[in-house]
Amino acid sequence: MAENFLKNEGWKLQGLAWLYWCFVDNYVTDFWEKFAYHYSRKGILINSSVAHLDIFEGVPANQAVRAAHIVLLETLSMLSVDRESLPPVAGGVISLSHLWKCYGTTRVPGEIIDHLEVYCGTTRHIIVYHRGCIYKLNVFDENGRMFGLEELTEIFSELLTRDESAGKVEGRIAALTTDSRNQWCLNRRRFFLENAINRASLAVIESAIFSLILDDAKYSSDPEALEIFLKNMLTGDGSNRWADKSLNYVISSNGRMKAEIIRCYASYQEQINDVDVACLVFRDFGKGFIKESRISPDAFVQMAIQLASFKDQGKFSLTYESTSARFYAKSRTETLRSVTKESCAFVKSMVSTESSNEERVKLLKEAAGVHVINSKECLTGSGVDRHLFVLHILSKMTGINSPLLNYYIAQPWELSTSQTPNMTRQINEDEHPNLSWFGAGFQAVCKTGYGISYRFAGNHSICMNIASYKSAENTDSHRLRQHLIQSMHEISAMFRI
Template sequence: MPPTPKTPVDSTAAGPMLRYQKNLPKLPVPPLSDTLRKYLKSVHPLLTEEEYKRTEQAVKEFEAPGGLGQELQKRLVARAKDPSVVNWMEEWWNDQAYMGYRDPVVIYVSYFFAYKDDKFRKLPAQRAAAITTAALEFKKQVVDNTLEPEYAKGEPLCMDSYKYMFNNCRIAKKPSDEAAIFDPHQNTHIIAIRKNKFYFVDTVYNGKQLSTKELEQQFQRVIDQAGGLKGIPVGVLTSENRDVWTDVRQALLKANPRNKQVIDKIETASFVVCLDDSSPKYRDDLCRACWHGDGRNRYFDKPVQFIVFDNGKAGFIGEHSCMDGTATCRLNEYVCDGLNRNLIKHGSEQIRGNIPHPEELSFVLNKDLEHAIQAAETHFDDLIARHEMTVLAYQSFGKNLIKKFRSSPDGFVQMAIQLAYYKCFGVSRPTYESAQTRKFQRGRTETARTVTDESVAFVKAMEDPTLPNEKKIALLRAALKAQGQYMASAVNAHGVDRHLFGLKNCLKSGEPVPAIFRDPAYAYSSHWYLSTSQLTSEHFDGYGWGQVVNDGFGCAYMIKNNALQFNIASVKDLEVHGKKYVRGTYQFKQCLEEACDDLRDLLMTELPAQAKL
């Protein structure tokens, strides 16, 4: 049974999924003095004494009575109170963090989940069909607004972003992309991609949804129709720089009227199923194949793409601009858990006759478009060649033991990441952890700044063999407390980063940029050498994304009951502050393993003997 929240129910809501939506609180604007105090505290462990004094002075000037900081705060508060504005940050954030972002979505924006094997579905058409049936069941709950809302500590979370899950597409435009939502009742088809060729597969025939057996037939038909020869990979264009793709998309639409019909069918589809002809065998290979594949057998602008490989392995890639990973994690958990526990209704075993074959959607191309596709292939291959990704599947312990250590599992892993980075580089650097703010209307994320004076003292102590365990444990407890306090503030929208982002956006044209935003500490403290986030499912064998800065790491992690898993991505030949680290991704992976071992060994010393069993 769902919890009974304090949030009032809206009796006029379209369905149970949205019954709390209108009554969720609006995103607050924190007091200026609180944010500036937290900001100073967060930059202190990252700066020299001289740098900190300069930052302190810039903050004092910004906060001074009658100063620009006070004026910007008034403007932001007024914006937040405007009845026509649902969320004061939404428009700015969506544009500047996502839609206006011009680098390719693959690597820099998209993220993936890699599934564990399905022992009962080894054939690609078989597994694709089961996944599709489960996803359509989830879609029906979203479209009908019957999906139960999500909760955090008994209170409902915003469900608005679910409208971007199905029948949605990111549309390349200048200077900023757009999100397009299409009628889910009118568009009951999906798109299958095989050998770089697009196929239209309607999931409804004669008013009735195709059963899993019927879908399996359709996917097998796609595989058979596609044959052995690969088509010209038009999909690789979606891996391009967004301005380049905008221009090519327009040229594609103008080249022949048929191209618009094809693009319309792709963009309006419920979702995409990529039937890859590769067979990744090992975990690292599977994660890379889900993260980007060969770039050809994809349409990266779709927010939901399931990937099924020739050996029956499977996964998911999501486009991040309108939806954060918590929503699609729930979709994927529903699919995997439902299939694993046989909760999905697969329909009749009998296949109806005369179901139309999948329709191949063929683009009409000219020489200019073919050259653009070739250029996109080259750009994609160069981009992928510059990146590394590896997975640490740590099997020594997981959430169950961490709780015996009287520690927050998330905080514990964050300290393991900090210790690993210190082992690798001998210093602590700015770290981002995603904190969701979905308890507010159209809330998305806030930054939880993990590096604190306490975390720095802890990692230094851990690398000092002369210090007793009792001292190290005390410093770990202090670091965990600081991390937990900041995370609690962040999920309540009282972090540093989004508030400062809002204040900066309140500057009017021609106004001087305050010293706080020109101070090198402002840019440095949000240069995320470590970009981290947790989403967990016992059914996933991988989850991750790329690094957000080229001298840093993307570090996604899962905290399972009896295991930890880290997905680490970075550029090859990582260069940090002038020093090159060949295979830096793998060095960091080893340091993570050592850090987890060290923390386990440390805390086992204070665990009662009976709890170690």
């Protein structure tokens, strides 16, 4: 199939890709955003959203104070992006163009494809959701002065004491945004754009810097509550997230169109109930021990994931690891394929009773070495998946049939993984382990797979958040968590002998 591709349609599509490359800053990004994200007709929440958690032990603060801090810091961040005053990352060789889409950005639904409307730098308000009511909160006064921390705290304190609540239907208006994109497009036109008052309210919501939700629930850091917290951050309750907004912040109480609305709300509850999450804060060792073993920390975790997945599924699963490609203008990510001949050989040695410890260590280092090489290739623009994706899109746009690309695009990513970057360099997580961040979480990209987000909390812990679908007969997030714990212990034991 590959040889036929090179002889026939391959060179034609490559020529079209080269021609397109000549006229744009980045020949991948626009296609990737449009067809990997905006073209999807699935609802945004769960399918495209990423949930972020808090730190290990929350700093004592009431809800108003925490909300005020978030608004102040994020508004300052937006101004830095708008004024291009952010300090350069990695000596200025990392593209920060994506930051323009973090603030004041709304994904507007279309019948066929969505598009973004960006108000970064021009908008001066946020929206606040509390007990079913949506408030517009200006963060600048009439003279353009940004409100300070005390002023914002006073505003939130007053808002939290209001004896106001929306009706059952009105309080679930945001449920419309959880529907399929084409249905939400029709309802948006029907209930908002064709009504002058509702259209004005919609404009306020869509142009807001971000959305902030004041949640009445309380969340602790014990394992069971942490999973409830993660699931709530990922899904919402079906009515308290404006799904189109690029940022939805949720502040818990402890610092952490009638018939159509009811239909959307009820339908989304089924999706929420189908989400299976498991959280793991692995404290037995961290990045420090892994580096002492002379293994790349990311490669170590990826090999542990491969071993755990093999135990869980009884086979090797096509694995996607998101890696940065931001050395190039307007770039996003590249796919790092974790399953290699070397990783398979290592996993087989771990489940074999005939392999010696020396052989397993040797195979692990070989697999980790290949993983590091592949990671560097992705980082420097030598990955293959985004290029194949562009060729596939061009084949569909031009009507050039390609059996190879059709086969490539149809393969499901049964394991979707990502290492979450450090949240900030202002906190030393080894000196202050309780201020370590739990990380993020996202849903599996196929119904029979897993989504795994992980990060290294300093040198002391590894945080992993797993998500899957309860309706899938072959997956169980808590079962995979146990396999991961066992696999990391087994791999680490090889270096303790």
